[in-house]
Amino acid sequence: MKKKIRSLEDLNRFREKAFEAKQRQTHLGNVQVIVSLGSCGIAAGAFDTLKAIQQQVDDDHLNEVIVSQTGCIGLCGHEPIVEVITADTSKVTYGHVTPEVARRILREHVLGGKVLEAFVVEV
Amino acid sequence: MKVIRSMVLVSVDQASLERGAEEVFHKFLEEIDEFGLSDKIAVSTIRDVGLRDDIPLVIVYPDAAVYGPVRLEDVHTIVEEHLYKGNIVPHLLALMRELAPEIAWTRDRRGTLPIEKRIVLERAGIVNPESIEDYILNDGFQALGKALTQMTPAEVIAEIDKSGLQGRGGAGFPTGRKWSFVASTPGSPKYVICNADESEPGTFKDRLILEGDPFSIVEAMTIAGYAIGAHEGYIYIRGEYPRAYHLIENAIHQAEMLGLLGDHIFGTDYSFHIHPHAGAGAYICGEETALIESLEGKRGMPRPRPPYPTTYGLFGKPTVVNNVETLANVPPILRNGAVWYREVGSPKSTGTKVYTILGNVNFTGLIEVPMGITLREVIDIYGKGMRNGKKLKLVQTGGSSGTIVPAKLQDTPLDFDSFRNAGVSLGSGALLVCDEDTCVVDLAKVILRFFRNECCGKCTPCRIGTLRLYEIINQISEGKAVLSDLEVMQNISEAMSEVSNCGLGQTASTALRDILKYFREEVEMHIIDKVCPVGVCPIAKHESELMQKAG
Amino acid sequence: MVQEAKALDIVELVEQAVAKHGARRDAVIPILNEINQAFGYIPTAALPEIRRRIHAPAEGVFLADSHLYSAASFYQLFSLKPLGRHVIRFCESAPCHVMGGRQVIQALQNELGLEIGETSQDGKWSLLTTSCLGVCGVGPVFLVDDDIYGNVTSDQVPEILARYK
């Protein structure tokens, strides 16, 4: 049972805690791989992409990779979209990420540190 | 994000081209690159500038400075002085008179060039829609906290009123005024309904908000409830959006767990409950009274209006019905203040507007820009131009119920007032861009078929009108119509738009009307010459079959 | 052969749906929705079962089978007759059409040998059209059951259909 928020101060304390938790994650050197899971993305095959990423994470025991989801950002023409956030580089957004491309992103960008320029979307 | 600061339009009508417009165009590209401004300034072309002798014409937005005639050697000056330093070059300006009406629109426009400014989509695609932590981390529930602990309901309404927020469902009714109506109407209980039955073809902004930022709708509905004195809210999500339904259900649950929804929100005496409700496939339920009927478990058929939902709504009680996008504006307004909000957009149409760009452009998707952007800007900047280099033929604005804007009108700014004046509907913000390969008869057929299928059947003009119009357009596309059918269509269309019961019937023939206005010749070719110029309609196939046989 | 729902299942399901959404007039559409989801259509036999559980004159709620039939037949996502095991709903609205939908629906018809609105002899497929699904950014679009396919070209149609047994 979560503690209820009873005032703006409560809300801000909650927010600080959430912020710290997020900070801790990135400080630990974790990499976030975010799949855009709006309906557009799903229609364009985002579930297959997500499955491929999770498979790869499991297979390669990539414990420091956090796979999460977000909504649609409105770049339908580029779906499926995957974002990679690492501690050192800022956010990189990839478009048209097929399962094949997803695996490459994990191998080359997340593990190898090399951004796949051909699939980067300018946002 | 790429930030476009200015836009340069070079006239490329036949006369301008004869006087070197193409060279001028390329010179601009060079010079802008030279000054390192390429990712801040867009260069595009404009075809129809009317009959004049000071061509080529160059228009610079957002200042709406019109230069002309521009010679190759003037380009450097304009780029350096105007685009780089920000000073208009008076001696190169064209004379004010004789501007084509389409350009004249732009003269009134002031302010910055529309760049993406995300208010309602500020978190969509950024946060995890299943995580209330993520939402709170990104300013979530600040507005609700402020409203409940620091403001009276009347103050909340006053702030929304002051912001100038207008309903984004299409009609553009001031939200603050709607809320104060319901707040002051006697009768209880009162209800808040979020209209998430987004069914206008080509529109998916609401889905994006619901899927990308569901908590913001929960927060906004609660604020609305507080403002009008309601304790129950319904969110009517169309049946075709199962994911949005799931995410909203989750958001409601999480907010309740944290005491941000339900009983004693933020530890105050105020309680508010939200019930998600899935539709089952009916475009008409986007009409607010049909939506209410449907919520009550009935056929989604519109009620006669008046009475309006503000006095006789859900279960006969005073009810606020707000569209998703409208509600999504509420938390940012309360957080940042009405003054901040008013600075975005044009004076009469404040805030941003979400557009979906679809059709034959290089890039389809969704943008949120301040009110007042032009179609040309949307297509060139955000749509990345026409697909396969084809020519723009028309844009349908506002979904299938919207107007057809021919290419020559593409400089009309997209805001409520200008659009109203031009007889164009902004509607849901869907922009369907069609290139020269589009046959207007074929397009009309698809649109009319949609309305025939989605009409609820309550009123005569719409029920049989949509059927008849579809039958006739089919005959036209098959080469079986006669010219007098156009008159029949016009009569039906007129009766439909004048005396139908609700917006569906009133707008079902809008596209047809515009097509007959701007593209009548093309339609008549189908009838008289039995030819589909674009080669899409069945008669075209028929003809080619005949040709083959003959050959 | 298309499968029809069994009487016992209907009663049980109605019971569950009413328990979940409440015996209220305004719960009618969610209840119908549950039944439609479970059977792929709404058997007429379910209507009196629902009516019996919601009709409550003491609370001023009056419900007849006609009310339920009327509501059930209004909505496009409901079917009053059994459909195939897999239901294709092709978006026939203008954006998908402009973006190439015309060719895709033709491909679907050819591949399945069905006209729009028909169910195949073996009860495997029903081919329906739908109004806009709201994912126009990736049009043309169609649904197979709950799976949504976007950016579809006619070449992809056989491969997609092959995924369904």
Add this chain to the structure above:
Amino acid sequence: MISLTINGQTLDVPENTTVLKAAEQAGIVIPTLCNHKDLTPYGGCRLCSVDIQGLRLPATACTMLVAPGMIVRTESPALTRYRRTILELLLVRFYDAGYTHSNGSPTIDSQFAYWVNYYGIDMKSTMAQKPFRLIDSDPNPFIWVDKNKCIMCTRCVRACAEVQCRFVWTQAYRGYDLRIVAGADTTMLQARCESCGACVAHCPTGALDNKMSVKLGPPDRLVTTTCSYCGVGCQLDLNIKDDVPGGRVLRVTSNAKAPINGDHLCVKGRYGYDFIQSPNRLKQPCVRKYLLDGTARPHNRGSWVEVDWDTALDFAARGLRNARDQYGVHSIGLLTSGRCLNEENYLMNKLARQLLGTNNIDCCERVSHASVVDGLESGLGLNAPSNSLDDVANEAKSILMIGTNTSEQHPIFGVKLRRAVLWRGCKLVVAHPDFINMSEYAALRLVHRPGTEAALVNGLMHIILKNGWEDRTFIEKYTTGFQDFESCLDKFTPEYVAQQSGLDETSLQHAAEILATNRPMAIVWGIDLANYPAARRNVLSLINLQLLLGNFGVPGGGVIPLRTQNNTQGACDMGGHPSYYPGYQPVDSDATRKKFEAAWGKGLPTRPGLTATQMMSAAAEGRLRALFILGEDLVAGASNGSHIQRGLHNCDFVVHMAAFDSETSRHADVLLPGVTFAEKTGTFTNTERRIQMVHQAIAPQGNARPDWLALTELSRHLRRNNGDGDYSDWDYHDTSQIMTEIAALTPIYAGISHERLEQITCLQWPVKNLSHPGTPMLSMEHFAGGRGRFTRIEAAEADS
């Protein structure tokens, strides 16, 4: 009042008036198809679109409410254009197969055809060129369905829902595919249609029609009259075709102006008219052969011989006279009929008292209803319902319905109560051992053991007193006997009553709460209550309950005993009663008797006569020798048929006048062919004391005669000397003359005359004089002594 301008004409109308109604008031006609005065506005056809200044688009006059200063224009070239387009569009989906439609108008035009024609459209060439749906698509025996003519105005849907509360018709699917279906797209009867025909009456196109007469074409004339089935007193239009001498009834249609029922009728009223021209009608007077032969009466009375009227009446008169001469005046009995006119019942009363000198006269229905009437008389000193039907339907906050299957027995009143429940939230408690139709509308059902009604009501009163829900002020001011009464409730605790009645205590508590806290509360009972063994006691209990709650003298309160037959009330009113002259003037009051003696010029009997039940016993025992039975099949109508059969069988001489042969006429010696309501003119008094005209529509069938005429003739055969009173003569040429006599001698009917009823259509007695408006609700002053009397009701078990 709101002031607005329509077509330049300024007018004031009440708030919440629609523009359409306002225009109507100003005499401005706005075309409409989906609107109907009985139904909620729909706004579907859009034909009534009008321009309203300040609005961007035209608005429908049927849904738009007037607003101060509103400026309306109902005609413009554009509006005409839209209307024509709408009609043309409707015709795209309309096909008329060419048979004549039959909804009661002498001109064939349906409302739809009228407007099509009005806007200059040629229907034939504009409509669909072939049918697109089955013609005559529903097997309902009464209602014809041709959806080729349906324009989706939904008047049938709304009529079924709002008028009949049945929800048979509904809209299904949508848009171009929209259709009207019954239930879940079944046949009408499967969708629980009651065949009332309200949908037919409200259909503007003929898509719904009367199946029995659909192709018979329009009538030559309409005759508005009062239905002869039940005590509700609906008015209807007989459609008459004059292609045979005297005319024939083509069909029955409803009449929008009918005061009680408007455009609404039940299946019996609308479709049960074939009896009028039935081949089984009695068409010639008959007497038993032994009478003609002058031989002794055989055991089974022998065979019938058709004779002329004179012969038959002569035998009838002789038989009655013989009995009187041989066994005395008390050996003759007369039974009047709740089916016959007031005027005829009055003549029966006059015949008995003036010509035969006996008070042995009673109304047939008292055979079954006697105890109920007695209860009413002894509790309230009334012989009629205290409130009117509409008053209960429109004002009562709760209703206790007991011993009546109202929607079967009094369909239109049943439907009025359904409407009260549905549309204004009236709480209905139905106490009935079976699940009857009204149970579906009940807030609470009490399924008690038959015979425990009194216990049940006592139990309710026990709970009411315990909770202090009784009306002390009323009890003190308007009742007597409360002190004495109160203690009889002590033993009727919820536990006790539950055990007696088979109900559970919660239901009892709930019922008491609903009835006591939703006031005014009305009690409606009917024949089933009278059929319970202790009917009189039940009635007294119910009166106790109303006195306790102070539900008398208020609109929406009171007691409504539902009279089974169309004129049971009138038959009693007219002196069809052993103790009363017309208007409940007691025979044992000297002053009254003197009045009638003076009027009729004849000495009259002083003692009250035998009731119907007593007559039967007397006949069985041989004390009653001759009977004159008017109109009724006594045997079939009674709950104790064998008792009656024994009485009749034993009777020396029985005259029966009726329209049909029946069980009762098997026991008759002279059989006189009477007529149906369609063949005579006069008045009926319905169950709420409302007097209405009955109009002759066709000539009597065969050699049948109106009963009043036959009675007048009979008097000639009976009479030996004329008295010299103002009304001693029997020279009646028509029934209005009889009514004049009734009015002169009957204070509660003093203000009634046919002439007046032709103007006002209905009056509820007491009507004190020709300018008195009648009395829809009896207030306390009408009760005997101005007070109601509490009666101790003790027994619960073992009904006697």
